[in-house]
Amino acid sequence: MGSGQVTSSVPSDPSATPGPPASPQPYAFPGKHVTVAGLGVSGVPAARALHGLGARVTVVNDGDDARARTQAAELEALGVTVRLGDGDTLPEGTDLIVTAPGWKPDKPLFAAAEKAGVPVWGDVELAWRLRGPDAAPWLCVTGTNGKTSTVRMLASILAAAGLRTAAVGNIGVSLLDAVLGEETYDVLAVELSSYQLHWAPSLRAHSAAVLNLAPDHLDWHGSMAAYARDKGRVYHGNRVACVYNAADRATEDLVREADVEEGCRAVGFTLGTPAPSQLGVVDGILVDRAFVEDRQRNAQELAEVSDVRPPVPHNIANALAAAALARAFGVPPAAVRDGLRNFTPDAHRIAHVADVDGVAWIDDSKATNTHAAAASLAAYDSIVWIAGGLAKGATFDELAAASAGRLRGAVLIGADRALIREALARHAPQVPVVDLDRTDTGAMLQAVQEARRLARPGDTVLLAPACASMDMFANYNKRGDAFAEAVRGLVAGA
Incomplete structure (x- = not known):
């Protein structure tokens, strides 16, 4: 690792962790x-x-629809100027751009900003710079899935x-709200997308994890190398x-x-027996x-595999990565166990819907890319796969x-x-395929009916589309x- 080295110890409790890193020059x-480039969940809080x-x-x-006009009216009532339907022109006299994370770097607005020497921040960068002197440390997570x-x-x-x-960031809770709100925190669990990291050059986390890397959003980043580079920003300046x-060499790279920072450690996670400086699984x-x-000879039990759902x-x-970040912050083993037991999985992520005639029906609609779908498919032995989209x-x-x-x-x-x-x-010519030539929302009902026809007792019908949903x-x-x-x-008709 750049300037830091793997060390032999970490703080044993949160109070012993290093203080928050200094913010960039105010x-x-x-x-x-x-x-502010873009309305929506990040632009409106940033403008306010x-x-x-x-x-x-x-x-x-860019847009000028009913929702945008409603948001514009609310901001204009505060004294904010809003220009709808024109997201490419740099307003005269701009000193700084704060952009929504999804706006692509090749937009003419940013080319104009570069030419004029105007810096561009994302909402994460803004939140990071607005933290107070006693701000809660950030434990950050990124990855393809x-x-x-x-x-x-x-x-x-x-x-x-x-x-x-609190769980904040790309998870749906605004980091700005967490940083500027009245509630105080000891530590924040922060989800960061590659888009957000691209626009957050000053971010310096307490500790961070990259879960995995696979091709995704290449239309936005332009190449796999650029995508990986933006993901890797989450490690820069890490303190602990x-x-x-360990199964994805690209993340270790x-x-x-x-x-x-000096003393920051590299910590791996694996589904196998862990080596020193790793978390892993031994006999369930x-x-x-x-x-x-003495990590050369000792290991600490944290939880049982059965405590992870699913x-x-x-x-x-995922649980091992979460545990590693928590342990880096000094959390005791019992809290790892209790936290995993208390966790309720997201909807549409390996969600068991029902068993019908000996067939399990699993909703993993959140598998919107091939990497997520591959992980989902690997969890079952005999599958009728419902897939497709954008x-x-x-x-x-x-x-x-x-x-x-x-x-x-x-x-x-x-x-x-x-x-x-x-x-x-x-690659699988022996597999029967039903191709439904339709993109209306009613296609899902027909897809389920066709999947039922193909499935046999003991099978799993798995919705893991490997694609985005916005076409339907x-x-x-x-x-x-x-x-x-x-x-x-x-089930009702069974």
């Missing part, structure tokens, strides 16, 4: 012209906060240790631990490349060989080849289903809801 907002800090705020937004589950497990573990905490996936027990005395391989890996530039050959031996059949829906059908034809549904939640409703219809 930014004088009063009188400055700040342009900046206005409250005395900045002269202009919001630019599993971020939300891991952050929510981490928050549950921290709470079980009696710490004041950089947590990586990011640790090696990171410039960290989650164990810690990183945050113990206890499928990739979710056990591919976002993904290819499916590797997924089809890896899953061929597990598939009883496949039912394909959505705009880019042909890509999956062709990959299955190349507002979001993956709506897609999962449609699947669950259709399955419940089978």
